[in-house]
Amino acid sequence: MAGAGFRPCGDFKQDYASDTRIFDTAASRWWCVAGVVLLCLLPIVSEYGGIDLKYELSLLIQVGYLGIAALGLNILVGFTGQISIGHAAFFGFGAFASPFLNNNFGIPVFFSIPLAGLMATAAGMLFGIPAARLKGLYLAIATLAAQFILQDFFGRADWFSGGTHGAPASPFSIFGFAFDTDATFFYVVLAYVVLLYLGAANLMRTRDGRALVAVRDHYLSAEMMGINLTKYRTMSFGISSFYAGIGGALYGHYLGFVSVEGFTILFSIQFLGMIIIGGLGSIMGSLMGTAFMVLLPEVMDGLTGALAGTPLDRALGLKDNLSYLREIAVGVTIILFLVFEPDGLAHRWRQIKAYWKLYPFSY
Amino acid sequence: MDWGLFVQLMINGLIVGALYGVVAMCFVLIYKASQVVNFAQGEFVLIGAWVCWFFLTKYQVPFFVGFLMTLAFMVAFGILIQVVVLRPMIGEPVISVIMVTIGLSIIFQALMKWAFGVFAQPFPPIFARESVAILGLEVRTVYLVSLVASLGIMGGFAYFFKATRMGLAMRATAFDQQVAQSLGISIRSVFAMAWAISAAVSAVAGVVVGVVNGVSSALSFIGIKVFPAVILGGLDSIVGGVLGGIIIGLLENLAHFVDSQWLHWGNLIEVVPFWVLIVILMIKPYGLFGTRDIERV
Numbered sequence: 001m002a003g004a005g006f007r008p009c010g011d012f013k014q015d016y017a018s019d020t021r022i023f024d025t026a027a028s029r030w031w032c033v034a035g036v037v038l039l040c041l042l043p044i045v046s047e048y049g050g051i052d053l054k055y056e057l058s059l060l061i062q063v064g065y066l067g068i069a070a071l072g073l074n075i076l077v078g079f080t081g082q083i084s085i086g087h088a089a090f091f092g093f094g095a096f097a098s099p100f101l102n103n104n105f106g107i108p109v110f111f112s113i114p115l116a117g118l119m120a121t122a123a124g125m126l127f128g129i130p131a132a133r134l135k136g137l138y139l140a141i142a143t144l145a146a147q148f149i150l151q152d153f154f155g156r157a158d159w160f161s162g163g164t165h166g167a168p169a170s171p172f173s174i175f176g177f178a179f180d181t182d183a184t185f186f187y188v189v190l191a192y193v194v195l196l197y198l199g200a201a202n203l204m205r206t207r208d209g210r211a212l213v214a215v216r217d218h219y220l221s222a223e224m225m226g227i228n229l230t231k232y233r234t235m236s237f238g239i240s241s242f243y244a245g246i247g248g249a250l251y252g253h254y255l256g257f258v259s260v261e262g263f264t265i266l267f268s269i270q271f272l273g274m275i276i277i278g279g280l281g282s283i284m285g286s287l288m289g290t291a292f293m294v295l296l297p298e299v300m301d302g303l304t305g306a307l308a309g310t311p312l313d314r315a316l317g318l319k320d321n322l323s324y325l326r327e328i329a330v331g332v333t334i335i336l337f338l339v340f341e342p343d344g345l346a347h348r349w350r351q352i353k354a355y356w357k358l359y360p361f362s363y
Numbered sequence: 364m365d366w367g368l369f370v371q372l373m374i375n376g377l378i379v380g381a382l383y384g385v386v387a388m389c390f391v392l393i394y395k396a397s398q399v400v401n402f403a404q405g406e407f408v409l410i411g412a413w414v415c416w417f418f419l420t421k422y423q424v425p426f427f428v429g430f431l432m433t434l435a436f437m438v439a440f441g442i443l444i445q446v447v448v449l450r451p452m453i454g455e456p457v458i459s460v461i462m463v464t465i466g467l468s469i470i471f472q473a474l475m476k477w478a479f480g481v482f483a484q485p486f487p488p489i490f491a492r493e494s495v496a497i498l499g500l501e502v503r504t505v506y507l508v509s510l511v512a513s514l515g516i517m518g519g520f521a522y523f524f525k526a527t528r529m530g531l532a533m534r535a536t537a538f539d540q541q542v543a544q545s546l547g548i549s550i551r552s553v554f555a556m557a558w559a560i561s562a563a564v565s566a567v568a569g570v571v572v573g574v575v576n577g578v579s580s581a582l583s584f585i586g587i588k589v590f591p592a593v594i595l596g597g598l599d600s601i602v603g604g605v606l607g608g609i610i611i612g613l614l615e616n617l618a619h620f621v622d623s624q625w626l627h628w629g630n631l632i633e634v635v636p637f638w639v640l641i642v643i644l645m646i647k648p649y650g651l652f653g654t655r656d657i658e659r660v
Contacts, residue, residue: 331470
């Protein structure tokens with residue numbers, strides 16, 4: 001992605017426009033396009049190719065909508081240096097807002113998803129504005145409060161979220177064609193992922209994006225250069241809530257039903273884990289971290305399955321305590337990444353790429 | 364209006380508030396000494412309670428022996444956490460340090476559930492008499508003891524920081540690390556000490572709540588309720604933490620009273636502290652006693 005990639009010898013930039021391009025070489029652009037095309041083919045293969053990829057598709061859809069929300073959090077944490085411990089609550093707000101607009105006002109799902117993003121932004125502002133005047137620590141604590149207040153609100157507001165019963169969400173549809181299977185909904189998520197990731201990559205090339213990074217790197221210098229700290233902190237928080245809302249809305253329409261239990265603080269911590277694992281301040285890293293976090297439970301399932309019946313399993317009861325093992329795995333991965341690979345998978349990926357570009361003559 | 368209920372809830376609020384105050388004090392201690400915002404404070408409370416319960420029920424030791432063993436364990440545990448996990452994080456960005464404590468918190472939370480299950484376990488009876496009469500009011504012995512314990516801890520803290528060598532060294536470190544270091548204070552041992560004291564004292568709060576309500580993973584919620592308390596009191600003021608804790612304890616019980624008498628919204632006791640938190644951040648972000656940081660360049 002912009003600025004941080006490995007460049008071949010002799011690739012000199014003649015002007016700023018070419019230096020700030022999203023894909024710094026033509027090859028990397030075509031690889032990305034090829035990747036998206038390949039992903040587009042997956043559902044077709046699954047439907048007509050005779051290979052059953054339903055489970056893989058559902059995992060990819062998960063990576064998609066969680067990845068959108070994780071990118072929002074990365075814009076806040078990785079690019080602006082503010083911390084949010086209430087991201088799951090805003091994700092949940094989006095998940096309820098879109099069916100709410102759709103069921104009560106008859107707004108088509110096509111429009112209600114972006115509107116849900118805007119509503120999540122408004123909710124985020126409510127909690128972000130008091131904290132944006134202050135330093136990162138206070139925003140962390142304010143968002144902690146937002147997490148519990150919103151969670152309580154979901155359970156209380158029957159008119160909005162259906163209270164304890166939850167809310168039904170109708171499938172995404174355009175011109176009467178409903179995207180109600182994994183294979184079709186996959187395209188909706190893919191479109192949103194491509195759109196929002198390109199949007200974020202472009203944001204980081206603009207004046208506003210650079211201002212966010214300046215606020216992160218040295219907020220005093222940034223302020224002296226004429227960057228309005230409160231404005232940019234609030235803006236970053238708003239963008240982050242917007243992404244969370246969109247991700248949540250997609251989640252709601254994918255499942256078809258939103259219940260109040262899911263959006264706990266543990267989920268918020270998982271979002272933070274995703275961006276730490278992927279790499280703070282890396283756009284593609286958000287997606288890698290999300291994929292890692294989605295696959296982690298699968299790996300844990302596989303491991304406990306392989307260990308089933310062994311003395312270790314009998315002594316510790318691994319299979320029965322799988323949910324705790326998952327939580328422990330999330331915590332351990334976060335700490336290990338912070339200690340050993342603070343720049344995350346994105347950094348590791350760059351190193352691998354650099355290694356293979358030069359292979360076998362690494363000097 | 365049910366005045367009996369009101370008095371009952373206020374007494375309840377005072378006792379719970381004093382416990383919040385104790386945990387808030389421990390939180391502030393770590394923050395002041397080592398600039399770490401400890402999101403695993405509630406897990407210290409939880410671990411302390413479970414360990415004490417384990418000694419008491421598994422090995423049938425008398426309460427005070429088990430209690431002292433718990434304290435010894437928590438001191439060692441606090442030092443271990445500081446040395447193994449937090450010491451390598453010195454100098455890292457705030458985000459990393461916060462995330463490490465959050466990571467620790469979910470690991471301990473899950474470990475405790477794994478080891479001891481999710482159901483509340485009662486402590487074996489400790490006091491011979493269930494309740495004592497003071498001024499005609501019947502007060503449960505455990506409540507009385509918990510209030511006395513909280514006040515005792517607060518007094519102990521005051522003495523420790525005013526009069527002992529280690530306490531003075533810790534205050535000096537909190538004031539200015541470089542100056543403290545040049546005066547021959549070992550910053551490493553101060554950090555380790557802060558974590559050890561914090562863990563052990565939190566465990567006392569955990570044991571007290573465990574004796575009253577039984578031990579379950581819900582105990583770690585105290586660690587979250589500490590945030591409104593410390594923000595209200597000021598993030599770097601020990602007195603503020605205590606006072607903030609008591610105010611939050613009283614406020615949430617007052618909210619519960621208003622709720623049960625008139626509003627009937629339900630569950631207000633859980634969220635009111637967080638609404639208070641947001642309001643304080645809006646009007647007085649540095650709390651009652653916190654130092655306002657002014658930056659000059």
